[in-house]
Amino acid sequence: MSWVQIGMLWETFSVVRDLPRLHEIASVMIRYGWGDFVRVLGMGSVLERAGRILHWKTRSSEIDQLEPAVRFRMALEELGPTFIKLGQLLSTRMDLLAPAWITELEKLQSHVPAVPFEDIEADVLLLLGKPLDEVFASFEREPFAAASIAQVHRAQLLDGTRVVVKIRRPGLERKVEADLRILQHLARLFEHEYAEARRFQLVGMVSYFRRALLQELDLLTEAHHMTRFQKNFADDPTVRIPKIFWDYTSSGMNVQEELQGILGSRLDEVRAAGLDPVILAERGANIVLKMILVDGYFHADPHPGNVMYLPGNCIGLIDFGMVGRLTEYRRQQLIGLLDALVRNEEADLIQILMDWTGEEEVNEVKLAHDVADLMANYDHLQLKDVRVAALLNDIASLIRDNSLLLPADLTLLFKALITLEGLGQQLNPNFQLSDLMAPFVRDVIMQRYTAEALIKRSRRGLKEAFEVVAGLPRDVAKLMREVRRGRLRIDLDLKRLDSFGQQIDRASNRVTMGILTASLVIGSSIVMTVDGWRFMGFIGFALAFLNSLWVIFSIWRSGS
CATH class of the missing domain: 1.10.287 (Helix Hairpins)
Known part of the structure; x- marks a missing residue:
């Protein structure tokens, strides 16, 4: 451990308020067999200089016998909401982690003991601005669900409407902010000291995680997500998204309509209720595919606990804390990937993967060889015959083996599609997500070549070309001014x-x-x-x- 590292860490963690949390994190990591990680990052040196002693020999023989992925998952669970969410995000990074680690991190659960209502009642009254009995005809003080970020209570408004009240856990923001600061500092340190770590873009990954987690903490943001999804599916009677009661909704609490139906995890009740599993699987898939390929705005966690089956074979969706967004350009890339695979166009697929990677150096010979192997596995298959989960896992494996990097927005998408196919197969063993995907892909490809789309692309291309030409004299004049003033500078990034x-x-x-x-x-x-x-x-x-x-x-x- 160099003094440069120690000095950087000491400066980073000089804020006294973060030292207790850093000590807690380091202690948990040591207990679960990650003491070397603590040493490498200099956390132990910083804490001991601050007068906080670490116990390096606290591992039990039982923990030593566990696999590294299991020990890592257990450490994240003990460290609380921020690290549980971090583990859940890492479970989507099939391009970075081996399948065994992905499987283990998928076991992370956010379920925690509920906070007694007496401890949060004052906060609830402050958020409502009035007594409970002036808003609710009845209110269940015992929550029916409790997670790491919020807990949910059933209630009934004065007009008889049944609602659920989602309340953020008290004191959560301060702890999460401290965790995020520590993670940001460690990511910067890791990239600074280890050149090979820069390809993983750890600082960018932590920044993305920070934005996602702070959005999930803000229950008002979730309410806005739900309103947007309601607008996107306003013309589809088979989709139900809970109505938000804005008069009682804020960043710390939201009040939403309670959907009456069967939770997606209770498959044995579906047929008993007279619902058709085949229709439910098809409708659920069409809903998510529309979100992804048409709207570019999708529910990023469509697991069974966030899906409800309603009378009339309708689909209800809940918990919109985590959503994904795809730009038009990214959607076109995704369609292009599927189209290249079906048409066996290796060059097109390689180009898309290179675009995703950015400026990182790539062994293009090895990549071309691996893409050819991938294509051979799907040669002469129609899109409707492709197993989407298997395809995405193969692509993630190819990306991982070639040291490429999957864009953050696509990691959520890959995870959502794999979860969706698994959910559909639980309802219908013969379910093929690609059967339903094929019409969407065909429609999007056809839309590329409509007169309106061609004119739009031509206008955009001409506009960009004109802007480049029009700005050329200005850029040349600026360059010459810098030369005359002796201020022309060339930056060289010499590693180490x-x-x-x-x-x-x-x-x-x-x-x-x-x-x-x-x-x-x-x-x-x-x-x-x-x-x-x-x-x-x-x-x-x-x-x-x-x-x-x-x-x-x-x-x-x-x-x-």
Whole structure:
């Protein structure tokens, strides 16, 4: 652990309010066998300098016998909401983690003991601005669901409408903010010290996670998500999204309509209620595919606990804390990938993967070989015959093996599609998501070549070309001004230049000490010839001897 790292960490965590939480994180990581990780990041050095002692030998033999992925998952669970959500996000990163780790992180649960209503009643009254009995005819003080971020109570408005009241857990924001600060600092440190870690874009990943988590903490944001989905499906009677009661909704609480139906995890009740599982599977898939391929705005967590089956084979969706967004450009890329796969166009698929990777260096020969192998597995298949989950896992494996990186918005999409196909197959063993995807893909491809789309693309292309040409004189004039002023600058990013500078500094110190030692030897030799000054000559020789020992020791310690 270098002093540069320790200094950086000490400066980073100098805010006293974060030190207790950092100590808690480090202690949990050590207990679950991740002490080396704590050492590498210098967390132990920082805490011990702050007077907080870590117990490095707290692991039990039972924990030692567990697989690393299991120990990692258990540590995240103990660290609380931020790290549970981080683990759930990592479970979508099939491009970074091996399948065994993905499977383990998928087990992370946000279910925690509920907070007694007496402890949050004052906050609820403050958010409502009036007593409970002036808003609700009845209110169940015992929640029927409790998660790491919020808990949910059933209630009834004065007009008889049945609602659910979602209340954020008290004191959560402060702890989450501290966790996010620590994660941001650690990501910066990791990228600064380990060049190979930069390809994973850890700082960007933490920033993306921060935005997603803070949005999920804001229950008002969730309410806005629900309103937008209601508008997108206003003409579809088979979809139900709870109505929001805005008069009682804020960032700390939202009040929404209670859907009356069968939770998606209770499959045994579906047929008993007279519902058709085949129709439910098809309608559910069409809903999510419309969100992704048409609207570009989708429910990012369509697992059985967030789906309800309603009378008339309708689908109800709940819990919109996590949503995904796809730009028009990204949707076109996704369609292009599927189209390239079906048409066996290797070059098109490679180009899309390279676009996703950005500016990172890629072994294009290996990538082309792996894409050819992938294509061979799906050769002569129609889109309706493709298993979507298997395809996405194959693509994620290819990306991982070639050190590519999947864009963050697509990681949520991949996870949502895999979850959706699994849910459909629970309802109907013969369910094929690709059967329903094929018409959407065909329609989107056809829309590319309509007269309106062609005219729109042409206008956009002409506009961009005109802007480039029109701005060229201005850019050239600016460049020439900088040259005349002597302010033209070329930035070079020389990796590890800081380490090189430290090596030069140490070498110059040794040279200086060597010159000083030689000077002492020569000067002492002269002084020894002068009567009455021989004692000073002996002192000079002694100092030269000590200096030479220091130089030899420093060279030996550095291995140079």
